[in-house]
Amino acid sequence: MLKARTVRKPTNVEEKPSFDENTFGLEYPHRLNVYDRPPAFDVTLEEFETAALDRLRVLAEIESSAVRGRSWEETKSVTGAHCKKYLPLHSSSAKYIDRDAERRKDILGHFVLRLAFSRSDELRRRFLKAELTLFKVRYDDSDMAEREAFSESRNFNWVKVDDEEKKVIRSQLFSVYSGPKATREALFKQETYLKVRWTRVPDLVSHRKVFLKGGWAYVPSREQSSIIFQEFESHLEQALLLTAKSLPRLDEDTRLDPILTNLSKGFLAGVASGWNDDQIDKDHITADMIDSLSKHFPLCMQHLHFKLTKDRHLPHFGRLQYGLFLKVLGLPIDEAIAFWRRSFSKITDDEFNKKYKYNIRHSYGLEGRKANYSALSCSQILIPSNKDSNWVCPYKHFAHENLSTALAARYQLAGTDLSEVMATVKAGHPHVACTRVFEITHAAQGIKKGEGIGGGESVTHPNQYAAVSIELEKASSGTKSEAMVVG
Structure with missing residues (x-):
């Protein structure tokens, strides 16, 4: 039996308590995950390898989709089919499903692959890109309630813009919208805004989807996902570098090193064969x-x-x-x-x-x-x-x-x-x-x-x-x- 080591959570991560009847009693209440809590449960070597291989099959197909120039909808469809086959992860509202078991496998597979793919710059880059795509697919497939529950569970360091500030800069915010005036008025009226430093949403800035003032980007709620995606990418990038520094200690474990080596070779080859x-x-x-x-x-x-x-x-x-x-x-x-x-x-x-x-x-x-x-x-x-x-x-x-x-x-x-x-x-x-x-x-x-x-x-x-x-x-x-x- 292997026991995953418990790692102290980074000090810049804050989780907020929340209650939801769908997640009550669950060890892992959210389907969406930024993987800042390493697994702290016992696993067998077989579970260790199987969780990683099943996740690798999904990530390898995500890479294939990028190479083949599939559209976002096609990528979502193919990735969704692979997840259903190898890495199912039902929503919190799903009934008669062992959601904790699914989420334990998801977390274990991620951290095993993180160990395997922290060995070189190329592996880290490719792993980061594929994991980010997987997270985006899952985010798109989640309903609004699940997204909001996930957002409220974490501190994303954004500031909500109150009605008074919204009125002061109304014309500037309104100018970001396009289309007929009546349509823009209706959208603006029901929109809420978040403030973040503009460096956190470079994609929105480059596409002129936000208003900038004093170093702040005013992000409409419909574009909130950009902040979450950037947070996921930034967190994982830092985590991979920290993992790379810890790898020399793992080389002493003769049980794990061959598994991790084979996983990284499979990813370099772009293939993870689950066929028999x-x-x-x-x-x-x-x-x-x-x-x-x-x-x-x-x-x-x-x-x-x-x-x-x-x-x-x-x-x-x-x-x-x-x-x-x-x-x-x-x-x-x-x-x-x-x-x-x-x-x-x-x-x-x-x-x-x-x-x-x-x-x-x-x-x-x-x-x-x-x-x-x-x-x-x-x-x-x-x-x-x-x-x-x-x-x-x-x-x-x-x-x-x-x-x-x-x-x-x-x-x-x-x-x-x-x-x-x-x-x-x-x-x-x-x-x-x-x-x-x-x-x-x-x-x-x-x-x-x-x-x-x-x-x-x-x-x-x-x-x-x-x-x-x-x-x-x-x-x-x-x-x-x-x-x-x-x-």
């Missing part, structure tokens, strides 16, 4: 089917299949990567041996049995430790633990000219589509490029730009890519067959 072979209903395939099925493979596996077909051989790590992929795809052990024996046609049966058959059986858990090995995820392929040139993600490790040629040859990409994918690769987002290729090559099955492999989700695993592609073809063929029968 239990998530699909797969049919057994035979060795003879692999050539025809290869059209459904992502480029990394198509590359290995092409090399194996051309050279009649693959080096060790190439065999490991491709063999586990085929195993999870549904290739049973007897068919796997037949496939590899046929592929290695330049050697004798005796040489194959001595050098390769044991390793194939080992990967299926039939030899050695008899472990059931999983296929490699995108994060493992993007940041390999070896120097073998066959263990690669083409979108990250190929020369740009070679990648462009491969995309044109394997997927017939050209023109705007090819340019868009290559631009994403050059910007350093290989998983987004792979996801975009999936969308382009499955447009005939109804996949649209931005939908990814479904619901806006990005590719995080080669088997995930292949499984969804195969299922889409089955569904499309079924629809065509039904149409023919009806006709």
